[in-house]
Every structure is written in structure tokens, then in C-alpha cells.
Amino acid sequence: MPGENLSRDEARERAALLSVDGYDVSLDVRSAVGDRDPESKAPRTFRSVTTIRFRCAEPGAGSFVDLIAPSVTAVSLNGKDLDPSEVFDGSRITLEDLAADNELVVDAQCAYSRTGEGLHRFVDPEDGEVYLYTQYEPADSRRVFANFEQPDLKAPFRFEVRAPEEWTVWSNGTGELVDGVWKFAETKPISTYITCVVAGPYHYVTDSYARTFADGTTLEIPLGAMCRKGLAPYFDADDVFLVTKQGLDFFHDHFDYPYPFGKYDQAFVPEYNLGAMENPGLVTFREEFIFRGKVTRAAYEGRANVVLHEMAHMWFGDLVTMEWWDDLWLKESFADFMGAFSLVGATRFKNGWITFANRRKAWAYRADQLPSTHPITADIHDLQDAKLNFDGITYAKGASVLKQLVAYVGQDAFLEGARRYFKRHAYGNTRLGDLLSVLEETSGRDMGTWARSWLQTAGVNSLTPQVLLDAEGRIDELAVVQEAAESHPELRPHRVAAGLYRRGADGALERYARAEADVDGPRTIVTELAGADAPELVLVNDDDLTFCKTRFDATSLATLRSALGTMTDPLARALCWSALWNMTRDALLPARDFVDLVLRFAGRESDIGVLQMLHAWANSSLVHYTDPAWRPTGERLLAEGALRELRAAEPGSEQQLAWARFFASTASGEQDFSLLRGLLEGTEKVEGLAVDQELRWTFLEPLAAHGVADEAMLAAELARDDTASGKRHQVRALAARPSQAVKAQAWAQVVESDALSNALVEATIAGFTQSSQRELLAPYTEKYFAAIERVWQERSIQIGMDVVRGLFPGLQQSQATLDATDAWLAAHEEAAPALRRLVLEARDDLARGLRGQACDAAASTD
Numbered sequence: 001m002p003g004e005n006l007s008r009d010e011a012r013e014r015a016a017l018l019s020v021d022g023y024d025v026s027l028d029v030r031s032a033v034g035d036r037d038p039e040s041k042a043p044r045t046f047r048s049v050t051t052i053r054f055r056c057a058e059p060g061a062g063s064f065v066d067l068i069a070p071s072v073t074a075v076s077l078n079g080k081d082l083d084p085s086e087v088f089d090g091s092r093i094t095l096e097d098l099a100a101d102n103e104l105v106v107d108a109q110c111a112y113s114r115t116g117e118g119l120h121r122f123v124d125p126e127d128g129e130v131y132l133y134t135q136y137e138p139a140d141s142r143r144v145f146a147n148f149e150q151p152d153l154k155a156p157f158r159f160e161v162r163a164p165e166e167w168t169v170w171s172n173g174t175g176e177l178v179d180g181v182w183k184f185a186e187t188k189p190i191s192t193y194i195t196c197v198v199a200g201p202y203h204y205v206t207d208s209y210a211r212t213f214a215d216g217t218t219l220e221i222p223l224g225a226m227c228r229k230g231l232a233p234y235f236d237a238d239d240v241f242l243v244t245k246q247g248l249d250f251f252h253d254h255f256d257y258p259y260p261f262g263k264y265d266q267a268f269v270p271e272y273n274l275g276a277m278e279n280p281g282l283v284t285f286r287e288e289f290i291f292r293g294k295v296t297r298a299a300y301e302g303r304a305n306v307v308l309h310e311m312a313h314m315w316f317g318d319l320v321t322m323e324w325w326d327d328l329w330l331k332e333s334f335a336d337f338m339g340a341f342s343l344v345g346a347t348r349f350k351n352g353w354i355t356f357a358n359r360r361k362a363w364a365y366r367a368d369q370l371p372s373t374h375p376i377t378a379d380i381h382d383l384q385d386a387k388l389n390f391d392g393i394t395y396a397k398g399a400s401v402l403k404q405l406v407a408y409v410g411q412d413a414f415l416e417g418a419r420r421y422f423k424r425h426a427y428g429n430t431r432l433g434d435l436l437s438v439l440e441e442t443s444g445r446d447m448g449t450w451a452r453s454w455l456q457t458a459g460v461n462s463l464t465p466q467v468l469l470d471a472e473g474r475i476d477e478l479a480v481v482q483e484a485a486e487s488h489p490e491l492r493p494h495r496v497a498a499g500l501y502r503r504g505a506d507g508a509l510e511r512y513a514r515a516e517a518d519v520d521g522p523r524t525i526v527t528e529l530a531g532a533d534a535p536e537l538v539l540v541n542d543d544d545l546t547f548c549k550t551r552f553d554a555t556s557l558a559t560l561r562s563a564l565g566t567m568t569d570p571l572a573r574a575l576c577w578s579a580l581w582n583m584t585r586d587a588l589l590p591a592r593d594f595v596d597l598v599l600r601f602a603g604r605e606s607d608i609g610v611l612q613m614l615h616a617w618a619n620s621s622l623v624h625y626t627d628p629a630w631r632p633t634g635e636r637l638l639a640e641g642a643l644r645e646l647r648a649a650e651p652g653s654e655q656q657l658a659w660a661r662f663f664a665s666t667a668s669g670e671q672d673f674s675l676l677r678g679l680l681e682g683t684e685k686v687e688g689l690a691v692d693q694e695l696r697w698t699f700l701e702p703l704a705a706h707g708v709a710d711e712a713m714l715a716a717e718l719a720r721d722d723t724a725s726g727k728r729h730q731v732r733a734l735a736a737r738p739s740q741a742v743k744a745q746a747w748a749q750v751v752e753s754d755a756l757s758n759a760l761v762e763a764t765i766a767g768f769t770q771s772s773q774r775e776l777l778a779p780y781t782e783k784y785f786a787a788i789e790r791v792w793q794e795r796s797i798q799i800g801m802d803v804v805r806g807l808f809p810g811l812q813q814s815q816a817t818l819d820a821t822d823a824w825l826a827a828h829e830e831a832a833p834a835l836r837r838l839v840l841e842a843r844d845d846l847a848r849g850l851r852g853q854a855c856d857a858a859a860s861t862d
Contacts, residue, residue, distance in 0.1 A: 004068065004091045006139065007382045008324055011150040014064075015323075017057055018148065020155035022186075024051040025145045028162040029199055032112065032121055033130050043070055043111040046119070050106045050146040054155075056098040064092045066142035066149040067108060068118075074107040093146065106146035115796045116273040116758040118143030119197070124270070126230045126723045131200035133269040133284055135277060138325060138386045141192040152323045152429040154189040161197060169199040170226075172281040174263055187280070188260060189427045191321050196279035198267045203232040207241045209248050209264070219258050221248065224265040230723055231268070231290045240266060243304045243347055247311045250346035251338075254415050255315055257422045266307070270724055271759035273798055276306050278313030278335070285310075292725060293694030296654040298609035301349040308346075309339035315422055323429040325386035329376045329455075330430060332390070333398025334418075336360065340399070351570065355609045356403075357544040358574040360396040362613070365549065365582060367392030368460040370844050372837045373488070376401060376455045377432050384834035387797050393458075400547035401454045407495050407545050408450065409443035417442040450493070459488025463496065463519065464551035465538035478529045480519050480540050494519040498526050499542030499572065500535035501559075509559070509567040514542060536563075539572055549586075550579035561593075565601035574610050581617050584625055587851040590859035591625035594618070595634055599641040608654050615662040622666075623771045624845075625852030627860060628813070638666040643675075651688020660689055660698075667702045668772070676703055693721050697729035705736040705770045728763045735767030738776060743768060747780060750803060751787050754795060761799060765806035774811045781809040781817060785824045792835045804835065808842035813849055821846070 028047040036044060052065065068091050072084035078099055087094045093106065112121035112132075117140045122131045134144060142149045159171045161182045169175060172195060173185035187195070207223040223244060225237045244266070248259060261280035272286035289303045316338070317331030340360075343352035367373065372388075376398045380386050406414045417439040425434060432455065436447040462483045470476040478498065482491050500513040513535075515528035536559040541550045552560065560576055567573040580597065583589035598618040605611040622634045642663035649656035667676055676699045678684025679691050691699070700717060703709035711734065718730040735746040746768045750761055769777070784807055792800045809817055821843045825836065 005382045005384050006066070006149065008326070008380060011152070011324060014148065015150065015152050017061060017063055018153065019055045019057075020148060020153050021053040021055065022155050023053075023145075023147065023157045024160075025049075025157060025195075026160045026162075027119075027144070027197065029119070029132060030162055030164055032132055032199075033164050044121070045070055045109040045111050048106075048108045048110045048145045050104075050108075052102075052104045052106075052147065054102050054104070054148075056100060056102060059098060059100045061098055062094070062096040063098065064094050065104060065106070065146050066091065066139075067093055067106060067146040068140075068143045069108040069110045072106065072108045074105070076105040078102055078104075091142075104146070108146065110144055113143065114754075114757045115798050116271055117796050117798050120269075120271060122270045122724075122757070124228060124230055124724055125727055129201050129229065131202065131228055131270060133198045133267060133272075134196050135273065135284065136193040136195065137274075137277060137390075138193055139383045141195055144197075147192045149192050150324070151191040151193065151321050154191050154321065154427065154429070156189055157187045157195055159184045159195070159197060161199060163199050167200055168202060168204065169197065170224075170265055170267065170282055171195075171197050172261070172279060174222075185262070190280060190318060194277075194279045194318055196277075196282045196284065198226070198265075198269065198282060198284070201229060202226040202267070203229050203235065205235070205237040205241075207237075209245050211248065211252055211258075213252075213258070219252075221259060222263040224263065225268070226265070227268040227287060227290055228270060228724070231287060231292070234290050234292050235268075236290075239300070240303075240307065243307050244311070246346040247308045247342055250308075250342045251311060251315065254418075255422060256419045257315060257319070257426075259314060260319055260426075261314060271757055273758055276310045278310045278317055278331075280314060280318045283310045291694075293692035294657055294690060296608045296612065296658055297349075298355070298612055301343070301352065301355060301609065304347055304349055305339045305343050305352065305355075308342045309335045312338035312342070315418075319422060319427065320425045321429050323431050325380040325383075325389065326378055327431055328378070328380070328386070328389055329394050329398040330432070330435060332394045333376065333402055336395045336399035337402040351607060351609075353544065354571050354574050354607055356396075356399070357571065358578055358607075358610050358613050361400055361544075361547070362578060362581065363392035364396035364400060364547070365392075365460060365578075366585075368397055368458065369485070371840045373458045375458050381833075384797060384832060387801070388834050388837055397460075397547060403544075404454070404495060404546050405439075405450070409439060409445055413443040414439070453490065453492040457488065457490040457492075459485055459490060460547065460549055461490075461492055461494070462549040462551050463494065463540045463546075465498070465540050465553050465556065466523075467535065467538060467553060467555070469534050473534045475529055475532045475534065478526045478532075478538065480517070480524045480526060482519055482522055482524070491521060494546040494548060496540060496546050496548075497542040498529060499539040500529065500532055501537040501539065501567070501572070502533070502535055503563060503566065507563075507566055509537065509563045511539075511542070511569065511572065516545075519546075539575060541575065542572060544571065544575055549582045550575060551583070552579065561597070564597060565604040570607050570610070573605070574607065577610065577614060577617075584617075584621060584852065585848060587625075587848075587855035590856045591621040591852055592627075592630055592634060592856055592859060594621050595626070595638060599637060603645045603648065608658060611655065612658050615658065615665070618662075619665055623811075624813070624849040625856060627853050627857035630856065630860060632668075635666065635668040639663065639668055639672050642666050643672070646686060646689075652690075653688070656686070656689055657695075660686070660695065664698050664702050668706075673703060673706060673708045677708065693726075697721075697726075697733070700729075701733050701736055701767070704733040704767075705738065705772060707738050709733065711737075728759055731760050732763040732767040735764045736770055738770075738773050740776065743773075743776060743780070747783070747807075750807070751783075751791060754799070758798060758802070761802055762806075765802060769806065769811065771811060777809070778812055780807070781812050781820055784809055785820060788824075788835065788839070789828060789831055792832055797834070800835070801838065804838045805842065808839070808846075810842060810846050810849070813846065813853065815850075818843065818846060818850070 026049040072088045075082040161169045169182040171184040175184040204226045209221040211219045265282045268287040276285040312335040316334040322330045340352045340356040420438040464481045466479040468477040517526045537556040584594040602614045646659040
């Protein structure tokens with residue numbers, strides 16, 4: 001529908017015309033339970049009645065309100081009834097002849113969602129219970145109630161909800177049950193996309209937080225955490241509350257602005273598309289953050305980071321909100337930075353910056369080299385553009401740049417700027433200039449040049465050391481050479497630390513000299529290091545101060561090939577691994593060499609998060625970047641290496657668990673499959689390895705993908721784990737089986753039907769695409785390009801994104817697939833820009849993989 005994709009120009013015009021004084025929203029979700037005609041094609045609906053009070057700057061003018069609903073029962077504007085058939089087109093209600101002060105009432109039948117967009121309805125297969133939650137960003141609250149769906153038309157909201165008697169209902173404000181209706185306190189002025197309702201028989205745990213300020217006043221915040229009843233036995237709410245309280249202390253210490261939204265509930269909900277969402281007073285998370293089996297410390301760290309990321313949004317995003325999605329970074333970059341900053345400063349996870357350097361920045365480096373790369377301050381024309389801009393640039397690159405900004409202006413000036421920003425713009429909307437102006441005030445620096453280089457240009461620079469030695473073997477000159485891609489030639493100012501490393505008497509590779517320098521232009525000399533002893537390794541972005549791709553000179557690369565595992569500093573080691581991975585992706589290091597480095601040195605990695613990232617990169621190397629002729633050898637070597645490390649790991653350790661999961665992902669021979677099956681059946685044992693239910697499914701997927709586990713075996717496992725989580729695992733494993741009929745069925749379920757929920761679409765796609773089944777999947781290249789435009793037009797944007805990304809024939813690594821992609825792009829120049837962007841990104845990944853394979857093949861002849 002044309003009206004669904006609100007444009008920036010339309011939003012600006014409406015914001016100039018209207019001011020919103022408040023919403024009263026009444027929802028009746030009693031229809032969520034109970035049987036209905038199984039033959040009915042109509043969606044299950046709920047009643048939504050919305051009253052909006054708003055002003056118009058030009059009486060007599062016209063505008064529109066947003067609503068996506070199967071039907072509208074009644075519309076009243078200023079007491080006058082309007083004919084829904086005349087004013088409602090499926091996504092907008094036309095409003096004409098507005099008064100200075102207006103009251104609009106819309107009574108509609110809205111549809112429950114099965115895609116995680118709007119009011120999502122989930123039926124738990126374990127006990128038949130129904131659970132509801134909302135998810136809106138960027139623009140799906142209009143699927144639940146009529147509103148002005150743009151971030152800069154903030155208003156207070158009052159919600160009331162009628163629900164089944166045995167249910168509890170939560171919203172942004174504090175609620176109480178009055179005469180069978182849940183009524184919620186009015187919110188502060190907030191944007192539509194962060195309103196929220198959660199309803200159902202959730203398991204709910206409470207706690208409280210108190211803070212006494214310097215003036216003697218005390219802030220008390222009721223805390224709550226909830227999940228499905230089926231997950232209650234696994235719910236470690238105490239740890240969630242611990243991190244929550246540590247975060248609230250940290251942000252109150254640094255922001256000097258009391259948490260403004262009353263209570264703080266955190267809901268862990270099923271079939272969630274995102275990691276989490278910062279709804280004030282009612283944050284929602286994917287329920288996978290409740291761990292049904294043993295996980296590594298990295299999983300707990302990841303959850304804590306997300307808890308703190310969302311909490312930072314209470315100030316950056318909820319209290320002060322971007323005017324339009326162009327400045328999405330104003331909340332996401334800050335929350336990503338603050339997540340790591342507070343993780344290290346307030347919790348037990350003191351290695352948070354290592355995870356940031358190794359994992360988050362890898363996401364950013366990839367995104368910034370795609371053809372769709374964009375400045376951190378993006379040019380967002382419409383809502384489809386906005387949906388796709390929740391990416392590695394807006395989050396992780398933006399956070400990396402903020403980390404450098406802290407080094408540039410100083411932490412005190414940065415935080416004082418944040419404090420002034422909150423107080424100056426509380427409950428309002430901002431643009432880039434509003435932030436820069438307070439930072440100029442607090443730092444005394446001109447922020448314009450910095451912003452132009454880092455926020456308003458795209459692309460990632462490479463920094464390479466050049467070392468010249470004198471006759472005595474000391475450094476005569478150490479220079480840092482900066483390069484940029486031809487497509488994005490901007491050279492930027494970088495504040496870097498150059499570290500010099502050498503092996504000591506014990507063989508450990510350690511830093512013996514360090515100097516900070518401002519790199520600007522194509523070549524910068526680091527004068528402070530002249531006269532130092534000759535290094536075995538130069539790390540040009542030591543301590544990870546800037547956002548760049550680190551390169552090595554020949555001596556440094558040779559040192560890493562022989563001694564990477566002896567490097568004692570975990571952050572420096574993680575930076576070297578990241579640099580080597582970037583070189584592999586850039587076809588500068590043969591993929592088999594990266595695999596060899598993992599096989600030789602990953603077993604010595606002490607940081608469990610880095611180890612798990614190395615496992616993921618090694619798998620990616622094998623699937624995408626190795627010469628196909630060498631791939632079977634690589635598969636065997638990785639499986640052998642993984643099993644060797646699994647048996648060598650300390651019994652019961654998290655390293656053992658990580659290697660067990662990696663072994664399952666690399667298993668490729670009969671002996672591997674026999675061991676996995678034996679571990680499942682109890683006839684084989686690895687000392688200390690507890691094969692819990694989650695690990696059982698991890699072992700079953702490769703067995704299914706290689707034809708060892710059949711449908712009956714997977715059905716038996718589901719009977720053992722007849723839960724929502726078990727169902728997702730089973731669906732994925734079923735789609736992984738190596739059969740033409742299986743692939744045809746999976747394709748039809750995802751592409752030709754909308755019967756599956758978002759979570760089962762995701763599971764089916766993940767199972768469908770198996771690296772070991774390239775020949776079996778080859779016929780789907782043509783089918784993919786024939787289907788994607790229709791899928792994009794007919795399905796929700798979330799499902800469209802899942803299908804277009806997940807089913808792209810990226811495993812058909814050939815020039816023919818590139819040609820087919822180019823032919824589709826050439827024939828569909830008028831297709832939705834967001835759809836073309838997804839296809840262009842997938843094409844770029846494919847082309848990059850082919851370049852990597854050529855590099856790897858050349859290594860076999862060296």
C-alpha cells in the first residue's frame with residue numbers, strides 16, 4: 001500500500017502542521033484466546049479504540065492519521081462522524097478541515113501479528129497458553145492503534161486493556177485492575193514507537209531499586225522481570241536484577257538526570273525479531289536470553305550488555321529522541337557505546353571492550369564495506385529505508401566513533417555534554433547539531449570538522465605501519481600509512497596508539513613501547529618511537545582507539561604466523577585476530593592460512609567470547625573463502641582440530657562446551673557422525689561434557705543435514721523436548737535434511753505461504769541453507785529471483801527481509817550466480833529501494849567470497 005511507507009517529507013509537513021496533546025488507547029484482547037473456525041481465512045482481530053487530542057497550526061488544513069487494520073468500524077472528528085469507507089484506505093485515515101483544537105476517535109478491528117510486528121500473538125505448544133506483546137520500531141504501533149506514526153510528534157499516552165480474567169497486563173506506566181479493565185498511568189510525552197503492551201499468564205518476579213541523591217531526595221524504582229511459565233525454571237531473574245541495579249547506579253552517577261519513567265519492567269518474550277527494545281518502563285527482550293542449558297560466560301556478558309544498552313536508551317532515545325530516522329545514530333550509537341562503557345565500569349564483565357573490538361566492530365567493518373554503506377548520519381527517505389538502517393554502521397561504527405570522540409574531547413567533557421543535552425532537550429526531539437553544540441560548549445573544540453569526517457562520510461580506512469631501521473637495528477622512522485577505498489576516498493583524522501611488541505626470554509610476545517599519535521593524511525610519522533629497539537610486531541591501533549582496518553608489515557605478519565598464541569595481552573590479541581580476519585575477507589590472506597592460524601592458536605585463547613568468534617570466522621572461511629578444491633581438506637582439518645581441542649579442554653569448562661559446539665558444526669565424516677550419535681545415545685562420553693537438551697539439538701542438526709538423523713529421530717527428540725524452543729529446533733533440523741522433497745517443502749512453506757510465524761520462518765530458512773548441500777540447492781537460484789519482488793510486495797517487511805537475505809543463493813559461488821543477480825538488478829531498477837539494497841548487499845558478499853577463493857587457490861600453487 002502506498003500509504004504504508006511514510007516519507008520524510010510527509011512527516012516534516014505533518015510535524016509543522018500538528019501538535020499532539022495526548023492519546024487515550026483502549027484495547028480489548030479477550031479475543032486472543034478461544035477457538036475459531038479453522039477454515040477461516042480472515043485474520044484474528046481485536047478491538048482498538050483511540051482518542052487523540054491535537055492542535056493544528058493552520059485551521060482548515062487537512063492531514064492524515066496512520067492505521068493499518070483489516071477494518072475500521074467508526075471515525076469521529078470533532079464530534080462529526082466520518083464514513084470509514086471514504087476516509088480509510090487500509091493504512092491512513094484522511095482528515096480534512098481541521099480546527100485549531102481537535103479530537104479524533106477511531107474504533108477499529110486490528111489484527112494480531114504472527115510476524116513479530118505490532119501485537120504479536122503466541123500460543124505455547126507446551127501448555128496451550130497464549131502470550132501477547134507489542135513491538136513497533138520503526139512504525140508498527142499503527143497496527144495496534146490509530147496514531148501519528150513519526151518520532152517527533154510526542155505525546156502522553158493513557159492505555160486501558162480488557163483481557164482474559166486470568167491474565168496480567170503491563171504497559172509503560174503503572175497499572176491496576178479496575179472493574180475488569182487494566183488501567184495504566186499516563187506516560188510522559190513519548191514517541192509512538194516506544195509505547196508497549198504485554199499481556200498473558202507470564203511468570204513475573206519483582207524487586208526494587210532505591211537511590212538517594214546529594215540533595216537528600218530518594219528515587220525508588222519498582223523492578224519487574226517476566227517470561228513464559230514454561231521458561232520459569234530456567235529464569236535467573238536475580239542476575240538480571242543485579243545487572244539492572246548496577247546499570248541504574250552507573251547511569252545516575254554519570255548522567256545527573258534521575259530515571260524519568262517510574263517503574264522498570266523487563267519482559268522476555270517469544271518469537272522476538274530483535275535483541276531487545278527500549279520501551280520506557282517496559283523493556284522487551286528475546287526470550288533466548290533465558291538459557292535452557294549450559295552457556296559460556298560470553299552469553300551472560302552479551303545479555304548484560306543488552307540490558308545496559310536498553311537502559312541507556314531511557315535517556316538517549318526515550319527522554320531525548322531523534323527528530324527523524326536520519327539521526328537514528330543519536331540513540332543507537334550512544335546506547336551501543338554506553339552498553340560497553342557501563343559493562344566495564346559497573347559489572348563483573350571487565351573485558352567488555354575486548355568483546356566490542358572483536359565482535360561488534362566486525363559487524364561494523366562488514367557493513368561499512370557494502371555497496372549500501374552510508375554515513376553514520378544517514379539520508380533516510382522513508383520508513384523502509386529506516387528499517388534497513390538498524391545496521392552495523394548505525395550501531396557499532398557509531399559506537400566506535402564515539403569511543404574515539406571520548407579520547408578526542410576527554411571523558412569529562414563528553415559526559416558533561418550528555419548531561420546538558422538531557423536537561424536542554426528533555427521530552428523533545430533533536431538533530432545532529434543539537435548534540436554537537438553542547439559538546440563544543442563542554443570541550444572547547446570545533447566539532448564541525450570532526451563531524452564532517454566521521455559522521456557525514458562513509459567507508460573505513462586502512463592503517464599500515466612502515467618501519468625503517470638504522471645501522472644499529474633501531475627504529476629510524478616509523479610511519480603510519482592511511483588508505484581508503486576508491487569508492488569512499490575520505491582520509492580521516494585518527495587518534496591512535498602504536499604498540500611495539502617482541503618476544504621475551506620466555507617466548508611470550510609482549511609490548512615494550514607505545515606512543516599515541518594523531519594520524520592525518522596519507523602518511524604520518526610517529527616521532528616518539530624513533531630510536532626504539534626493532535619490533536617483531538607493530539600494532540598501529542593498539543588499545544583500539546580508532547575505527548580502522550589494521551594492516552601489518554611483512555615482519556609483523558610473519559611474527560603473528562609463528563607466535564600469535566603467545567601474545568599475552570588479550571585486547572591486543574583480539575585486535576590481531578580481527579585484523580587477520582579482515583585480511584581474509586579482503587583476499588589479502590588465503591583462507592586456508594586463517595584456518596591454519598585458528599587450528600594452531602585458538603586453543604590457547606583465554607577469552608571465551610573471542611574463542612567463539614574465532615570458531616564462527618573459521619566456519620565462514622571454509623564456507624565462503626576457501627578454494628572449493630581445498631574445502632574437503634579444510635573440513636577434515638577443522639573437524640580433527642575441534643575434536644582434539646574438545647578432548648584436551650578442561651572437563652566441564654566453558655572452553656570444552658565451545659569446542660563441542662564447534663565440533664558439531666564442522667563434523668563431516670562417518671567417524672564424526674558416529675561420535676555425535678554416541679554422545680546423544682550415551683554410548684560415547686567426553687569427560688565432563690554434560691549433553692543437555694540444547695546441546696542435543698546442536699548435535700542433531702548436522703546429523704540431520706548429512707542424512708544420519710531422519711524424521712522419526714527428530715520427532716522422538718521433539719517428544720523429549722515438546723516446548724516452543726524444541727519446536728524451533730525441530731523445524732530447523734527437518735529443513736536441513738538432504739532431500740529434494742524436503743527442500744521443496746521448506747521453500748513452499750516460506751515463500752509460497754504465510755502460515756508460519758516469524759520464528760518458524762527463521763528456523764526453516766536456517767535449516768534450508770546448508771553448505772554441504774550446494775548441488776541440491778542449485779535449482780533455487782532461478783526460483784529466488786522469480787519470487788523475491790512478489791514476496792516483498794505481499795509480506796511484511798520483516799518477513800521480506802528474512803526471505804530476501806536468507807534465501808539468496810550465496811552458496812552457488814560462481815560467475816553465473818553473479819550474472820543472474822546483475823540481470824535481476826538491471827531488470828528491476830524500479831523495485832523498492834530497500835529490496836534492491838538487500839540484493840546488492842548479498843551480491844557484494846558473493847563477489848567478495850569469489851575473490852577470497854581466488855586468493856586461496858593461488859596459495860595452493862605458491
